[in-house]
Amino acid sequence: MPQPTIIALDAMGGDKAPDAVIDGAAAxxxxxxxxxxRIFGDExxxxxxxxxxxxxxxAIFHHTPDSIPGDMKPSAALRQGRNSSMRLAINAVAxxxxxxxxxxxNTGALMALARLVLGSLPGIDRPAIVSTVPTMTGRCVMxxxxxxxxxxxxNLVQFAIMGTLYARAALRIQAPRVGLLNIGSEEMKGHDxxxxxxxxxxxxxxxGKFIGYVEADQIPHGDVDVVVTDGFTGNITLKTxxxxxxLCSNFLKEALQxxxxxKLGALLARGAFMQMKARMDPRAYNGAMLVGLQGVCVKSxxxxxxxxxxxxxxxxxQLIEEGLNxxxxxxxxxxYGALPNxxxxxxxxxxxxxxxS
Amino acid sequence: MPQPTIIALDAMGGDKAPDAVIDGAAAxxxxxxxxxxRIFGDExxxxxxxxxxxxxxxAIFHHTPDSIPGDMKPSAALRQGRNSSMRLAINAVAxxxxxxxxxxxNTGALMALARLVLGSLPGIDRPAIVSTVPTMTGRCVMxxxxxxxxxxxxNLVQFAIMGTLYARAALRIQAPRVGLLNIGSEEMKGHDxxxxxxxxxxxxxxxGKFIGYVEADQIPHGDVDVVVTDGFTGNITLKTxxxxxxLCSNFLKEALQxxxxxKLGALLARGAFMQMKARMDPRAYNGAMLVGLQGVCVKSxxxxxxxxxxxxxxxxxQLIEEGLNxxxxxxxxxxYGALPNxxxxxxxxxxxxxxxS
Numbered sequence: 001m002p003q004p005t006i007i008a009l010d011a012m013g014g015d016k017a018p019d020a021v022i023d024g025a026a027a028x029x030x031x032x033x034x035x036x037x038r039i040f041g042d043e044x045x046x047x048x049x050x051x052x053x054x055x056x057x058x059a060i061f062h063h064t065p066d067s068i069p070g071d072m073k074p075s076a077a078l079r080q081g082r083n084s085s086m087r088l089a090i091n092a093v094a095x096x097x098x099x100x101x102x103x104x105x106n107t108g109a110l111m112a113l114a115r116l117v118l119g120s121l122p123g124i125d126r127p128a129i130v131s132t133v134p135t136m137t138g139r140c141v142m143x144x145x146x147x148x149x150x151x152x153x154x155n156l157v158q159f160a161i162m163g164t165l166y167a168r169a170a171l172r173i174q175a176p177r178v179g180l181l182n183i184g185s186e187e188m189k190g191h192d193x194x195x196x197x198x199x200x201x202x203x204x205x206x207x208g209k210f211i212g213y214v215e216a217d218q219i220p221h222g223d224v225d226v227v228v229t230d231g232f233t234g235n236i237t238l239k240t241x242x243x244x245x246x247l248c249s250n251f252l253k254e255a256l257q258x259x260x261x262x263k264l265g266a267l268l269a270r271g272a273f274m275q276m277k278a279r280m281d282p283r284a285y286n287g288a289m290l291v292g293l294q295g296v297c298v299k300s301x302x303x304x305x306x307x308x309x310x311x312x313x314x315x316x317x318q319l320i321e322e323g324l325n326x327x328x329x330x331x332x333x334x335x336y337g338a339l340p341n342x343x344x345x346x347x348x349x350x351x352x353x354x355x356x357s
Numbered sequence: 358m359p360q361p362t363i364i365a366l367d368a369m370g371g372d373k374a375p376d377a378v379i380d381g382a383a384a385x386x387x388x389x390x391x392x393x394x395r396i397f398g399d400e401x402x403x404x405x406x407x408x409x410x411x412x413x414x415x416a417i418f419h420h421t422p423d424s425i426p427g428d429m430k431p432s433a434a435l436r437q438g439r440n441s442s443m444r445l446a447i448n449a450v451a452x453x454x455x456x457x458x459x460x461x462x463n464t465g466a467l468m469a470l471a472r473l474v475l476g477s478l479p480g481i482d483r484p485a486i487v488s489t490v491p492t493m494t495g496r497c498v499m500x501x502x503x504x505x506x507x508x509x510x511x512n513l514v515q516f517a518i519m520g521t522l523y524a525r526a527a528l529r530i531q532a533p534r535v536g537l538l539n540i541g542s543e544e545m546k547g548h549d550x551x552x553x554x555x556x557x558x559x560x561x562x563x564x565g566k567f568i569g570y571v572e573a574d575q576i577p578h579g580d581v582d583v584v585v586t587d588g589f590t591g592n593i594t595l596k597t598x599x600x601x602x603x604l605c606s607n608f609l610k611e612a613l614q615x616x617x618x619x620k621l622g623a624l625l626a627r628g629a630f631m632q633m634k635a636r637m638d639p640r641a642y643n644g645a646m647l648v649g650l651q652g653v654c655v656k657s658x659x660x661x662x663x664x665x666x667x668x669x670x671x672x673x674x675q676l677i678e679e680g681l682n683x684x685x686x687x688x689x690x691x692x693y694g695a696l697p698n699x700x701x702x703x704x705x706x707x708x709x710x711x712x713x714s
Contacts, residue, residue, distance in 0.1 A: 136607055146540055149548060183503055183592040191506060191589065216593040217600030232548065235540040236573040236590055240597040243574030248605035250493055251636050255629035262629035269622025272612035279608050 004036040005317045008089035008098035011041030012067035013105020015303045018046045021104065024300075024309025026053035028317070031310070035317050038098050040064060040085040064088055068109045070302065077109035078116060086110060090117045093295035100296030100316045102287075104304050110297070111147055111290060118293040121325060123332030126151070127292035128159050129231070129299070130166050133241050134279055137222035141167045141176070145288055146235035153196035156180065156228055160201055161335070162291050162328055163226040164208040169322035170315060176225035178206060179214030181233060197228075204335070245280040287312035289319065292328070296320050361393040362674045365446035365455035368398030369424035370462020372660050375403045378461065381657075381666025383410035385674070388667070392674050395455050397421060397442040421445055425466045427659065434466035435473060443467060447474045450652035457653030457673045459644075461661050467654070468504055468647060475650040478682060480689030483508070484649035485516050486588070486656070487523050490598050491636055494579035498524045498533070502645055503592035510553035513537065513585055517558055518692070519648050519685055520583040521565040526679035527672060533582035535563060536571030538590060554585075561692070602637040644669035646676065649685070653677050 128144035167176040256266035286308035300312035394416040485501035524533040613623035643665035657669035
């Protein structure tokens, strides 16, 4: 029997917590019975929910009355959140009692706490938020989605390497096409850091293929598997995709109400609409990972229901089981050579004659 | 009888030129008979097309065999394009022979030539590309869409003022809601220049209302009428909207082919789908303006057909007839006071006690 994949759950995070968390976790167990949970939350509210699922009988429960409110500032969470369900769940990963943590709670707090408690993988200057978006042909990995407002060329190169390994582990794309998000107009193309990153990436051995600059409309078109960008641009791109998908679906709904004939057609094609909606549904790809940390940390959407949370748990388990973090460690060790101080948060030292020199 | 609105046409610009240009111009005349055209292009190719439309009998034709190729670099266009249809059409505006120019040609070349030949309006540091995107409740004005990669706070404030006046002139929204595009996550919110621009805008009298930061998903939702951002972010947001709309429509098409019932439903609801598609159709809002120049300069999409070009012409005419540029001039004169050198390309001088001091 294989070792179980142990995941710490912040049962109190998210708009629909703890219900969505516990129901979502129980559903994930049906799909991947190898998972074992450590659940952190308020006994009085969580225990009765856990009791409803026989499959959760093996879960280890840790009581704490504290939780991080959705609107708490990261700095306050660092100071006041020491006994929160989120913090204790992260601690469990740092202590080796779990391999990953999943939370639908306060994003800023989760990032701040996870960075502080877990620390970066050797060679990684800045952890990044990675997620996937739907495309004509499947899914596309994007990073950074908002952890780092401004990024230099080295950050972008590190994102490209982590994103490539993420695409292999999460989407099982063996040789992902990697692109730098840029704008099209000639000559003025690109910030300096993008040009510098492109120069480095052309020389960097990736487990994939660097295809150069990509424009934003190439993402939904499926022209690229890993899109690398700074956190400001990435976050805006993601929110634009979500907002536009909602707009299209609303326009469709209104159009289908516009005449009796359209209404009849809508009734007959109902299954097709559900199918289309499902392909754009953010819940289907719920789960953004904070990649580059010593431990798997997955953020589920704050407004998620049980179905979305299930997906986040399954993503976390898959990344643990595929050994994503070990692969990142190996890759950076190969690329950058031995790191002087074990590497945490240190700038990578290029080895003489190495690709980054 | 009112003075005609005189528009110079680059008949040779765009993938479907000159046909789409001439047919589009003729169609625009039916909707707005007040327009008079000066047409610049290759006699042998353009004359026969013009002859097909009785309404174009009054147009003034200027022969030139030269045109700017779609892939020519802006710097080359400046050097080699002196006799091109695009350059001559812009010259006509500078000489007062036309009030505006419309081209579906090379964007970079058009921007470079228009900036050089027309010059900026007094008080404007950097012209910007402005366009509109569809929303749940109508349309939203966005700028900059790609003319300026990086923008400081003053640039963004100027964009906000120009965007507000554009929304009034082009969309007839009397008191537009103006927002700065930003990301959501607390504390780390925003680049420095965004914060600085927000501080200034809170104190600037706009013919509208500054509502602070907006996130990208609020644009399609219709929460804001004028979105202000740098050209890099704006271009990526626009391309993301276009790409995602295409993705949704493709998913729908595939879903509707997935079963006989769906196919029948699709047939009945055909009108509704057309209606939905029309609302997302880029041709319906074709025409990006390079705003802030001494003259109206509208860029039609390179791949546009006659219908899209018609729209670009109508937008240009409306902006001329609404006196957009005069309004911008007045507004900046009011806000910044008298400008030392007539103002072209100079940094605006804040008047003692004025809002920008």
